[in-house]
Amino acid sequence: MTGSPDTAPLLSVEGLSKSYHGQRSLAHRLAGRPQTVVQAVNDVSFGIRRGEIMGLIGESGCGKSTLGRAILRLHEPTAGRVTFDGTDVTALPEAGMKAMRRRMQIIFQDPYASLNPRRTVAEIVGLPLRLHGLAKTPAEARDITAAIVEKVGLKTAHLDRYPHQFSGGQRQRIGIARALVSHPEFIVCDEPVSALDVSIQAQIIQLLTDLKREMGLTYLFISHDISVIGYLSDRVAVMYLGEIVEHGPVESVLSNPRHPYTQSLMSAVPEVDRPGHKHRVRLTGDLPSPLSPPKGCKFHTRCPLATDICRSKAPVTEKVGGGHAAACHRLHENLSLLEEEPA
Amino acid sequence: MNIQNDDTLLQVDGLRTVFDTRAGTVCAVDGVDVAVRRGECLGVVGESGSGKSVTFGSVMGLVRRPGRIDAGRILFDGRDLRALTPRQMRAIRGRDIAMTMQDALTALNPALTVGEQLAEVLEAHDEDLPTGRTARRRAIRDRSVEMLGLVGIPSPGTRLGQYPHEFSGGMRQRIMIAIALASKPKLLIADEPTTALDVTIQAQVLELISDIRAELGMSVVLITHDLGVVAEHCDRVMVMYAGQVVEQGPTADVICQPKHPYTKGLLGSIPRLSLRGERIHPIEGQVPELIDLPAQCRFYSRCRERGADCLKLIDMQDAGPARQARCIRVTPEAAQ
Numbered sequence: 001m002t003g004s005p006d007t008a009p010l011l012s013v014e015g016l017s018k019s020y021h022g023q024r025s026l027a028h029r030l031a032g033r034p035q036t037v038v039q040a041v042n043d044v045s046f047g048i049r050r051g052e053i054m055g056l057i058g059e060s061g062c063g064k065s066t067l068g069r070a071i072l073r074l075h076e077p078t079a080g081r082v083t084f085d086g087t088d089v090t091a092l093p094e095a096g097m098k099a100m101r102r103r104m105q106i107i108f109q110d111p112y113a114s115l116n117p118r119r120t121v122a123e124i125v126g127l128p129l130r131l132h133g134l135a136k137t138p139a140e141a142r143d144i145t146a147a148i149v150e151k152v153g154l155k156t157a158h159l160d161r162y163p164h165q166f167s168g169g170q171r172q173r174i175g176i177a178r179a180l181v182s183h184p185e186f187i188v189c190d191e192p193v194s195a196l197d198v199s200i201q202a203q204i205i206q207l208l209t210d211l212k213r214e215m216g217l218t219y220l221f222i223s224h225d226i227s228v229i230g231y232l233s234d235r236v237a238v239m240y241l242g243e244i245v246e247h248g249p250v251e252s253v254l255s256n257p258r259h260p261y262t263q264s265l266m267s268a269v270p271e272v273d274r275p276g277h278k279h280r281v282r283l284t285g286d287l288p289s290p291l292s293p294p295k296g297c298k299f300h301t302r303c304p305l306a307t308d309i310c311r312s313k314a315p316v317t318e319k320v321g322g323g324h325a326a327a328c329h330r331l332h333e334n335l336s337l338l339e340e341e342p343a
Numbered sequence: 344m345n346i347q348n349d350d351t352l353l354q355v356d357g358l359r360t361v362f363d364t365r366a367g368t369v370c371a372v373d374g375v376d377v378a379v380r381r382g383e384c385l386g387v388v389g390e391s392g393s394g395k396s397v398t399f400g401s402v403m404g405l406v407r408r409p410g411r412i413d414a415g416r417i418l419f420d421g422r423d424l425r426a427l428t429p430r431q432m433r434a435i436r437g438r439d440i441a442m443t444m445q446d447a448l449t450a451l452n453p454a455l456t457v458g459e460q461l462a463e464v465l466e467a468h469d470e471d472l473p474t475g476r477t478a479r480r481r482a483i484r485d486r487s488v489e490m491l492g493l494v495g496i497p498s499p500g501t502r503l504g505q506y507p508h509e510f511s512g513g514m515r516q517r518i519m520i521a522i523a524l525a526s527k528p529k530l531l532i533a534d535e536p537t538t539a540l541d542v543t544i545q546a547q548v549l550e551l552i553s554d555i556r557a558e559l560g561m562s563v564v565l566i567t568h569d570l571g572v573v574a575e576h577c578d579r580v581m582v583m584y585a586g587q588v589v590e591q592g593p594t595a596d597v598i599c600q601p602k603h604p605y606t607k608g609l610l611g612s613i614p615r616l617s618l619r620g621e622r623i624h625p626i627e628g629q630v631p632e633l634i635d636l637p638a639q640c641r642f643y644s645r646c647r648e649r650g651a652d653c654l655k656l657i658d659m660q661d662a663g664p665a666r667q668a669r670c671i672r673v674t675p676e677a678a679q
Contacts, residue, residue: 059541060512167629197390198568202612202625224541227571230616231623254616268546270571272598272613282550283543286511 008086009047010218011071011186016044016080018063018070022291038290040066042242043080048235050185053212053219055233055250057226057265061287063242064222065109068188071220072104073097084186102132105179109191111171115163121174122159125149128182145181152177153207169200173207180211189221193228205232226269230254235323238262241290241298244317248324259326261299263337281337297329305335352530352562353379353402353440358415360394360401367634371397371410373586376659379530384556384563386577386594388570388609392630393583395566399532403442404432420529438468441523445535447515451507457518458503461487461525468526490521494551513544517551524555531556532564537572549576570609574598579665582606585630585641588659592666602668604646640670648672 022036040063048054058064070077073089082089084104092100105128108114115124126145128134135141146156152173163171172192179187189208193201209232212219223229229236230250237247238261246259257263264281283302288294297315300306309329317327360372372394379385389395401412404424417424419440424432444450452460462483465472472482484503491499494517507515516536523531533552537545553576556563565577573580573594581591582603590603601607608626628645640646640653652671661675662668 059543169629198570198609199390199612199626200629202614202623203627205614206623206625226542227616228614231614231618250616251619264543268542270546270549270569270575271615272570272574272610273615273617282547284547286513286544287541 010050010052010085011220012047012083013071014045014081014083016067016070016082017042017078018066018075019078036291039242039293040290041070041077044239044242044244045080046237046244046247048186048218048220050218051212051216052235053221053233055229055236056220056222056239057224057229057236058239059224059265059287061290062239063290064239065190067239068106068190068220068222072101072106072188074106099132102128102134102182103184104186104188105182105184106188106190107172107175107179107192109194111168111175111195112163114175115171117163120160120162121149121154121177124163124174125177125181128178132182134182145177148177148181149174151211152180153203167200168196169203172196172204176204176207176211180215183215184217186218186220189219191223194223194225201228208232226254226265238265241288241293243298243327245299245328246324246326248320249322252322252324256324258320258324258331259299259328260303260305260335260337262326264302267337297327304337305330350380351378352381352420353377353564354416354418355398355402356416356418358398358401358417359413360397360406360410361413362410364409364634369633370636371586371633372401375415375583375586375588377402377581377588379562379564381529381562382556382560383578384553384565384576386573386580387564387566387583388568388573388580389583390568390630392585392633394586395583396534398583399442399534399564399566403436403440403532404429405442434468437464437528438526439528440530440532441526441528442532442534443516443519443523443536445538447512447519447539448507450519451515453507456504456506457491457510458484458487460518461490461503461522464522464525486525490525491518493524493555494518494521495547496521513540513548516540516544516548520548520552520555524559527559528561530562530564532566534566535568536565538568545572552576570598570613582609585636586633587641587669588667589642589670590662590666590668592662596663596666602662602666602673603642603670604648605642606668608645608647 018041020038020040024035044067056064066075069075071082077090089100122142122145125148126141129141129144135144146159149159150156154170154173193204196204205228211217221233233250235248236250236253237244240261246253246262253262254266257266264283267281285302288301294301296312297310300310315327315329317325318331319325355375355377358372358375362369362371375398387395400406402417406412412425465483465486472479487503488499491502496502496514496517510518537548540548549572552563567573577594579592580594580597582589584605590597590606597606601610611624612626614623626645631641631644638656640657643649643653657669657671659667659669660673662673663675
């Protein structure tokens with residue numbers, strides 16, 4: 001099922017950027033002040049092979065959700081190209097894009113905000129069928145909807161209920177059913193379990209991995225939770241202030257992180273397994289404002305290893321072997337913030 | 344480890360907090376016992392609706408109608424808090440017991456500067472302040488700058504004059520901790536202090552609380568849903584489910600050898616890199632409605648180890664040294 005490494009990726013993203021322009025008041029224009037620009041996603045490139053789960057980690061505000069939405073053109077990218085199964089998605093006219101969305105779907109983070117409170121489950125889940133003309137009769141649409149609703153672990157008796165009658169975990173199942181009903185090939189999972197309790201989170205993760213296997217899906221799985229990403233992704237990309245700073249096979253990146261940001265992220269995660277046996281890297285300060293990102297390497301303001309070159313010149317992404325790459329000036333010095341604690 | 348009575352700062356016995364609703368009486372907290380020793384950090388773990396916040400809201404006297412404390416005794420530093428007048432309770436709340444809320448943005452007053460909010464606490468609770476008006480104002484300012492510095496806010500002098508919206512999420516949480524600590528409380532109740540924060544900021548805030556605890560010798564109750572946080576920061580842990588304590592004991596013991604099926608399920612639900620390729624074992628089903636609960640184990644419907652003998656009220660059972668669990672399959676270990 002999974003394509004061999006040299007087959008073309010199902011989805012490839014090249015140089016994708018998304019910036020938002022702030023509004024300029026008349027006073028600002030008269031004073032000749034420049035327009036404020038937030039570079040939410042900056043020149044991001046990666047590929048996802050068919051049947052693969054690509055994890056995307058980063059803290060809030062790093063641009064990971066914007067990236068997910070820019071791929072689906074829910075937010076129109078400012079620059080760059082997205083190719084899906086050989087088709088240049090970014091060049092598609094509106095009608096072509098609409099048809100393409102049958103094959104590319106998204107599951108949202110907030111199961112409360114992403115479902116229309118005035119529609120029943122059957123209407124919410126069945127809408128993609130109507131939009132794409134996938135069912136000939138209303139009866140057929142209802143049958144397809146019922147089947148998918150059962151597949152995600154709800155009951156057909158739930159079809160005529162409204163979202164407020166469900167718990168958070170059940171609502172997330174409704175969102176998953178809506179994404180799956182048109183039989184897509186690729187799904188952007190935008191923090192689908194972050195709003196859920198631990199035991200419910202595990203149920204949804206299990207459901208998503210089971211569905212992926214049964215239906216041959218490909219995921220871009222966005223999360224701030226490294227444990228979740230580590231558990232289910234094949235490859236992982238780490239984002240900081242709009243840029244991918246490190247990417248590669250999940251085992252390699254998470255057990256041997258090379259970028260100081262990934263290293264500090266890893267050390268900040270509290271773990272049940274071996275409490276206290278960790279050398280903690282203390283990152284000082286908060287994420288810099290994306291309105292005025294630091295010059296040079298964007299991480300230098302919080303990086304314990306930063307030197308002069310980091311403050312002036314942006315690093316390029318370099319390979320470290322095995323499909324693992326990172327963008328750091330001091331990559332080849334093999335420095336690690338994570339010293340092994342004496343046992 | 345000796346458990347003496349004078350070592351216990353907070354002792355809650357048989358607490359029952361209910362909410363009267365149109366659908367019936369919701370028993371959010373049902374027979375909860377808690378003991379917090381001086382200087383220790385107690386972790387309280389549970390999912391939404393398990394009663395962890397209501398338990399400690401009850402301790403703080405913050406339960407309002409339609410909620411009420413139905414039964415139980417709350418002893419703090421030898422005083423029965425439920426017997427106090429509202430005025431006496433106000434003197435304790437914020438001075439001896441402080442609480443930080445999960446959402447710092449809604450807990451802070453958006454219309455007052457951070458300095459004004461810190462000054463409020465100091466005015467109300469700091470008895471060492473000088474009496475002269477100018478001297479008093481200067482002392483308050485000095486203490487406020489000191490507190491913001493303590494929680495790691497850069498240039499605290501200028502930041503005092505800013506409003507909550509001018510700070511980032513991590514800073515707001517730290518400001519709330521500064522306000523809570525301004526009166527040097529004996530007990531800090533931190534309700535999900537890091538849930539809304541990113542991991543690198545979470546680590547900063549939790550280490551800050553640990554450092555200050557060591558410095559001031561205060562006790563901390565850390566309410567969280569994250570077992571990883573408990574494992575790294577708490578001496579003891581109390582696991583709550585559907586309004587009851589289902590397991591409690593020293594953190595390392597509970598996490599390495601959980602006794603209650605719910606604790607086992609919670610630990611088994613955490614995805615990890617080391618579990619790749621293996622199935623995780625989520626707890627099936629959902630938390631029961633807290634109205635008209637049948638007289639049986641509350642975890643019965645979701646339990647993998649259930650049997651006919653679970654269909655009765657289950658008491659906490661001894662489960663080893665300083666450990667208890669609310670499951671009839673649990674027996675105290677003879678050797679440990």
